[in-house]
Amino acid sequence: MNIDTIKIFQSLKTPFYYYDTTLLRATLQAASQAAGQHGFHLHYAIKANANPKILDIIQSYGIGADCVSGNEVARASTCGFPADRIVYAGVGKSDEEIRIALEKEIFCFNCESLPEIEVINTIAGSLGKKAAIALRINPNVDAHTHHYITTGIEENKFGFYLYDLDRAIAACKELEHIQLIGLHFHIGSQITDLTVFRGLCLRVNEIQTRLKEHGVILPHINFGGGLGINYDCPTCGLIPDFASYFQIFEDLFEVLPGQQLHFELGRSLVGQCGSLISRVLYVKEGKHKKFVILDAGMNDLLRPALYQAFHRIENLTSVGTHEKYDIVGPICESSDCFGKDRELPATNRGDLIAIRSCGAYGEVMASQYNLRNLPGNYFSESVL
Ligand code: LLP
Numbered sequence: 399m400n401i402d403t404i405k406i407f408q409s410l411k412t413p414f415y416y417y418d419t420t421l422l423r424a425t426l427q428a429a430s431q432a433a434g435q436h437g438f439h440l441h442y443a444i445k446a447n448a449n450p451k452i453l454d455i456i457q458s459y460g461i462g463a464d465c466v467s468g469n470e471v472a473r474a475s476t477c478g479f480p481a482d483r484i485v486y487a488g489v490g491k492s493d494e495e496i497r498i499a500l501e502k503e504i505f506c507f508n509c510e511s512l513p514e515i516e517v518i519n520t521i522a523g524s525l526g527k528k529a530a531i532a533l534r535i536n537p538n539v540d541a542h543t544h545h546y547i548t549t550g551i552e553e554n555k556f557g558f559y560l561y562d563l564d565r566a567i568a569a570c571k572e573l574e575h576i577q578l579i580g581l582h583f584h585i586g587s588q589i590t591d592l593t594v595f596r597g598l599c600l601r602v603n604e605i606q607t608r609l610k611e612h613g614v615i616l617p618h619i620n621f622g623g624g625l626g627i628n629y630d631c632p633t634c635g636l637i638p639d640f641a642s643y644f645q646i647f648e649d650l651f652e653v654l655p656g657q658q659l660h661f662e663l664g665r666s667l668v669g670q671c672g673s674l675i676s677r678v679l680y681v682k683e684g685k686h687k688k689f690v691i692l693d694a695g696m697n698d699l700l701r702p703a704l705y706q707a708f709h710r711i712e713n714l715t716s717v718g719t720h721e722k723y724d725i726v727g728p729i730c731e732s733s734d735c736f737g738k739d740r741e742l743p744a745t746n747r748g749d750l751i752a753i754r755s756c757g758a759y760g761e762v763m764a765s766q767y768n769l770r771n772l773p774g775n776y777f778s779e780s781v782l
Pocket of ligand 1: 443623705
């Protein structure tokens, strides 16, 4: 962050999320170009960041939306995502949420169980509509990521298990208001080992071969999201390597005639453009260490407390000699810690601290725990 930006931050109430929209646009451009080269369809996973200004920028790149609640479907729609590019997943869609999505005439429901499909069929019938659906399949491919964000192995609650697939397809054929148009996969998030996606392609090839033997070829294959970002060194990987990611699917997935490929990227599109900016309230001498106590807490950024996630932490206003600190928030829980034994320049009350790589699953997961205010948000193009 440059000196002018930091000067402006001095006058703003902390904590707040700061979004570098120039980086966001460059990231979207790179992703759209890399996907477009292969004719792949991109749907942004709104759960990563549902800030309307961010959504407005993303939809302007012609990217669709991946939603997991009725409110996300409604938000996508009001922020300008065309209905025919909206997909909607989730193991627990309520009747009201299904109705909202049917009324908006979204492109596709990604369905996770037979009882859910039966309810969609009934509601679609009552509205005189036919629902386009894809079956979310749990392919039993390990994403090698944190177990809380692993979703594609048999112990997880997500999707149809492979042994259930034939029964599910047969059942869909019997339902008058259901049109089965595709298969959907999402095996996890923050995947940095790209060989995982190779494994996914091979497994989907196997599944397709089996389905083809039964005369089933579906026009849409959705590989979900999951491409990780570099939290350790944001500046080393400001824009993720979308080209290598999509090339894996181009090279390994055996596309059948007429099939279109879809992806639901969240974190990789927005993660690096956001930082949480906070002020140091106190520096406290502990018995064996020093604590930097911020005015941001786990209610503002939950990832470190919930997933033991690493985020780079920088002091924006000190150039003193480096010391080790634990960087903590004001909340009455020991999990309210953003980083242990972090080296920072000598830090004092009033210093501004940036927690980096917070554009995804940051602001959107903030809460008012301890009755604290929600963090603010600023965008480089309007603040500067
Ligand atoms: N599609 C589906 C069906 C998903 O469940 C998700 C994320 C995505 C796409 C987008 O995945 P991405 O490209 O962002 O990895 N709160 C956690 C991450 C939870 C991810 C949930 N599903 C975190 O802060 O790490």
